[in-house]
Amino acid sequence: xxxxxxxxxxxxxxxxxxxxxxxxxxxxxxxxxxxxxxxxxxxxxxxxxxxxxxxxxxxxxxxxxxxxxxxxxxxxxxxxxxxxxxxxxxxxxxxxxxxxxxxxxxxxxxxxxxxxxxxxxxxxxxxxxxxxxxxxxxxxxxxxxxxxxxxxxxxxxxxxxxxxxxxxxxxxxxxxxxxxxxxxxxxxxxxxxxxxxxxxxxxxxxxxxxxxxxxxxxxxxxxxxxxxxxxxxxxxxxxxxxxxxxxxxxxxxxxxxxxxxxxxxxxxxxxxxxxxxxxx
Amino acid sequence: xxxxxxxxxxxxxxxxxxxxxxxxxxxxxxxxxxxxxxxxxxxxxxxxxxxxxxxxxxxxxxxxxxxxxxxxxxxxxxxxxxxxxxxxxxxxxxxxxxxxxxxxxxxxxxxxxxxxxxxxxxxxxxxxxxxxxxxxxxxxxxxxxxxxxxxxxxxxxxxxxxxxxxxxxxxxxxxxxxxxxxxxxxxxxxxxxxxxxxxxxxxxxxxxxxxxxxxxxxxxxxxxxxxxxxxxxxxxxxxxxxxxxxxxxxxxxxxxxxxxxxxxxxxxxxxxxxxxxxxxxxxxxxxxxxxxxxxxxxxxxxxxxxxxxxxxxxxx
Amino acid sequence: xxxxxxxxxxxxxxxxxxxxxxxxxxxxxxxxxxxxxxxxxxxxxxxxxxxxxxxxxxxxxxxxxxxxxxxxxxxxxxxxxxxxxxxxxxxxxxxxxxxxxxxxxxxxxxxxxxxxxxxxxxxxxxxxxxxxxxxxxxxxxxxxxxxxxxxxxxxxxxxxxxxxxxxxxxxxxxxxxxxxxxxxxxxxxxxxxxxxxxxxxxxxxxxxxxxxxxxxxxxxxxxxxxxxxxxxxxxxxxxxxxxxxxxxxxxxxxxxxxxxxxxxxxxxxxxxxxxxxxx
Numbered sequence: 001x002x003x004x005x006x007x008x009x010x011x012x013x014x015x016x017x018x019x020x021x022x023x024x025x026x027x028x029x030x031x032x033x034x035x036x037x038x039x040x041x042x043x044x045x046x047x048x049x050x051x052x053x054x055x056x057x058x059x060x061x062x063x064x065x066x067x068x069x070x071x072x073x074x075x076x077x078x079x080x081x082x083x084x085x086x087x088x089x090x091x092x093x094x095x096x097x098x099x100x101x102x103x104x105x106x107x108x109x110x111x112x113x114x115x116x117x118x119x120x121x122x123x124x125x126x127x128x129x130x131x132x133x134x135x136x137x138x139x140x141x142x143x144x145x146x147x148x149x150x151x152x153x154x155x156x157x158x159x160x161x162x163x164x165x166x167x168x169x170x171x172x173x174x175x176x177x178x179x180x181x182x183x184x185x186x187x188x189x190x191x192x193x194x195x196x197x198x199x200x201x202x203x204x205x206x207x208x209x210x211x212x213x214x215x216x217x218x219x220x221x222x223x224x225x226x227x228x229x230x231x232x233x234x235x236x237x238x239x240x241x242x243x244x245x246x247x248x249x250x251x252x253x254x255x256x257x258x259x260x261x262x263x264x265x266x267x268x269x270x271x272x273x274x275x276x277x278x279x280x
Numbered sequence: 281x282x283x284x285x286x287x288x289x290x291x292x293x294x295x296x297x298x299x300x301x302x303x304x305x306x307x308x309x310x311x312x313x314x315x316x317x318x319x320x321x322x323x324x325x326x327x328x329x330x331x332x333x334x335x336x337x338x339x340x341x342x343x344x345x346x347x348x349x350x351x352x353x354x355x356x357x358x359x360x361x362x363x364x365x366x367x368x369x370x371x372x373x374x375x376x377x378x379x380x381x382x383x384x385x386x387x388x389x390x391x392x393x394x395x396x397x398x399x400x401x402x403x404x405x406x407x408x409x410x411x412x413x414x415x416x417x418x419x420x421x422x423x424x425x426x427x428x429x430x431x432x433x434x435x436x437x438x439x440x441x442x443x444x445x446x447x448x449x450x451x452x453x454x455x456x457x458x459x460x461x462x463x464x465x466x467x468x469x470x471x472x473x474x475x476x477x478x479x480x481x482x483x484x485x486x487x488x489x490x491x492x493x494x495x496x497x498x499x500x501x502x503x504x505x506x507x508x509x510x511x512x513x514x515x516x517x518x519x520x521x522x523x524x525x526x527x528x529x530x531x532x533x534x535x536x537x538x539x540x541x542x543x544x545x546x547x548x549x550x551x552x553x554x555x556x557x558x559x560x561x562x563x564x565x566x567x568x569x570x571x572x573x574x575x576x577x578x579x580x581x582x583x584x585x586x587x588x589x590x591x592x593x594x595x596x
Numbered sequence: 597x598x599x600x601x602x603x604x605x606x607x608x609x610x611x612x613x614x615x616x617x618x619x620x621x622x623x624x625x626x627x628x629x630x631x632x633x634x635x636x637x638x639x640x641x642x643x644x645x646x647x648x649x650x651x652x653x654x655x656x657x658x659x660x661x662x663x664x665x666x667x668x669x670x671x672x673x674x675x676x677x678x679x680x681x682x683x684x685x686x687x688x689x690x691x692x693x694x695x696x697x698x699x700x701x702x703x704x705x706x707x708x709x710x711x712x713x714x715x716x717x718x719x720x721x722x723x724x725x726x727x728x729x730x731x732x733x734x735x736x737x738x739x740x741x742x743x744x745x746x747x748x749x750x751x752x753x754x755x756x757x758x759x760x761x762x763x764x765x766x767x768x769x770x771x772x773x774x775x776x777x778x779x780x781x782x783x784x785x786x787x788x789x790x791x792x793x794x795x796x797x798x799x800x801x802x803x804x805x806x807x808x809x810x811x812x813x814x815x816x817x818x819x820x821x822x823x824x825x826x827x828x829x830x831x832x833x834x835x836x837x838x839x840x841x842x843x844x845x846x847x848x849x850x851x852x853x854x855x856x857x858x859x860x861x862x863x864x865x866x867x868x869x870x871x872x873x874x875x
Contacts, residue, residue: 115294122570126535214423242437495773500694501721510713
């Protein structure tokens with residue numbers, strides 16, 4: 001049977017990445033330019049404007065202390081992004097180090113390290129996050145660290161698997177043969193080749209970080225008032241469900257959209273990197 | 281086979297030990313002294329010191345750990361710092377609540393995921409598949425605590441159908457119990473189903489491209505028979521593997537949901553422990569949840585190991 | 597086609613009559629024609645060989661006769677099974693024929709068997725689907741069938757799972773499934789390709805016996821010329837979705853008319869053939 005060549009750029013394949021990327025782009029934009037874009041300050045009270053519904057002056061209404069919800073949501077985006085980026089970075093860096101070392105040195109090192117990762121991995125994430133927050137003390141920085149720690153096993157596992165397959169290739173043998181130092185081999189030969197799957201994992205980690213951070217803030221273990229976080233906004237909103245539903249809808253929708261965006265980006269990247277044989 | 285079970289059992293015990301020590305260390309490093317939390321801000325230094333001595337908090341960590349380990353093995357989970365009540369019995373009272381929630385949520389997740397995933401696979405690449413996959417993507421991005429809030433807004437506030445929280449044991453009042461459990465279970469189950477839909481779909485797609493499906497059709501089987509007897513049955517094997525692990529994750533998520541719906545389960549007990557700096561409570565409940573998850577993983581490991589030898593020979 | 601066809605003598609119509617069959621698949625760049633105006637007959641008690649390389653359209657032709665083409669195939673032409681117009685049947689009607697009047701023996705028996713179901717149950721499914729027998733009552737017939745295809749200890753084997761059978765036994769089990777209801781036409785799609793030579797010989801012998809004893813017509817698809825020479829009465833040569841030539845097996849191998857046939861024969865080392873005449 002004759003094959004048919006594909007001529008135009010395959011938009012279909014990149015559809016998820018583009019959509020996800022667009023959403024992520026918007027969120028990042030909001031996060032970076034928060035002070036500039038927000039119509040009001042997120043912490044300014046206005047007792048005359050408590051619990052007002054969405055209006056021209058306040059697009060998403062006001063909360064129980066008269067603060068503008070839209071501004072708070074935008075600033076919370078900044079918080080979420082910071083936590084997500086730093087936590088993912090911690091997970092990525094330490095996880096990659098551990099995983100690569102385990103794959104490279106093998107033997108006892110591999111066994112001990114990966115066992116430890118496995119054990120860490122078997123804790124339910126939210127539970128571990130809560131316990132770590134209780135342990136470290138509730139603050140945004142600690143939330144980043146706690147979530148970062150939770151990500152380490154996942155990245156370590158992935159890094160190890162990727163590194164293993166790279167290690168089996170010829171060029172690593174050659175590098176060893178010409179006497180390259182361990183460090184050089186790892187940085188020059190191994191790392192560049194495991195970047196792709198790690199990036200995909202990072203995108204997924206981002207979304208999970210946003211989810212975890214919101215969950216922690218919801219429980220009062222993350223960002224503390226008056227700092228706005230989607231999680232703690234959702235928590236206070238619960239007290240006013242009947243009179244002011246927008247207090248619960250806005251931050252929740254923000255979390256949802258952010259997680260969705262990063263998920264789509266991650267899925268899209270994963271699909272795009274995999275050779276797709278299923279196209280009919 | 282015995283060797284498999286034995287080695288897994290050993291791994292399980294080891295994991296449990298390490299996990300418990302991690303929890304123990306994490307919790308006992310909690311800043312803000314437990315004593316202060318229990319006795320109040322006005323407590324005198326002597327009262328604090330007496331408290332700490334009483335509960336052995338001034339001893340080296342390793343000693344405390346060994347002591348705790350020993351006691352836990354004999355079933356003594358200590359007494360709450362807050363009110364001196366035995367933690368063990370309270371834990372036992374709370375377990376059924378969490379179990380009911382987790383099982384209901386898991387059931388909901390599977391009832392949604394298995395048919396939808398199978399159907400999506402049967403209509404692969406066509407509209408039903410794309411819609412179901414899209415919905416799964418959306419559901420998976422939902423924070424379960426937001427879904428919970430939305431459910432309460434609609435079902436409690438708007439339609440006055442269900443109570444917003446609280447718990448009555450099933451055997452006291454089954455109808456009320458289910459009414460109280462349905463929203464919590466939905467919040468957890470619907471979000472979990474997102475992943476499971478994908479897993480079932482992938483498993484079915486894999487199965488549907490197998491030769492034995494074509495053979496079944498070649499024998500003149502009706503679609504229903506082909507799907508149920510040949511396709512779904514074979515897809516369930518890899519599915520159950522992942523689903524069981526997902527049950528473990530679900531179990532971890534009960535903490536937030538129990539808090540929202542005021543369910544007196546182990547999850548909310550964890551929060552009680554944190555807020556009150558009540559070490560024994562926190563430790564015992566966190567460990568219980570972890571234990572359940574580890575047990576589930578252990579069972580799955582064994583089950584996979586048992587099923588495997590049957591399908592071993594000559595796989596593509 | 598003026599060559600005499602022994603199996604057509606004294607018969608009203610062929611077991612299978614394909615006329616002008618064309619199968620197209622929708623592809624993004626343009627349609628893909630897998631089968632191009634193929635006409636093919638199989639007469640009762642005849643073993644017809646269909647040879648060609650992979651991609652020649654032979655499997656698609658067979659699947660068209662069973663109406664088991666993958667989703668998205670466009671079919672035109674006519675196919676008659678013992679006089680019935682296959683292509684115009686509704687699905688329920690076709691379902692009634694599959695496994696009963698027309699059966700398929702696939703290439704890889706292990707893949708064609710459901711790994712989580714006992715072999716006996718699978719062999720008995722035609723009875724379930726077409727004779728409405730519960731599988732307990734079909735069990736006896738299944739054991740007879742397994743014995744007919746020379747599987748030892750059929751009572752025990754029926755309860756076993758596919759992976760416990762050897763390759764040859766698996767293929768026999770597939771044949772047993774095909775035989776269950778005495779079909780008019782057996783389509784064998786490279787049934788011996790995955791087996792080693794000695795096992796192959798026994799399977800071929802079995803098929804010949806089935807033809808002799810039960811009178812089924814057999815359509816044997818393969819790319820191995822040696823088998824065709826040994827087993828078949830009439831041969832169709834296919835290439836690129838078309839029938840290049842057809843005729844009695846002796847004539848095809850002895851005096852091939854099409855270039856493609858000649859090329860195929862030349863590429864195969866162990867066939868008796870006349871030396872190619874220099875052009």
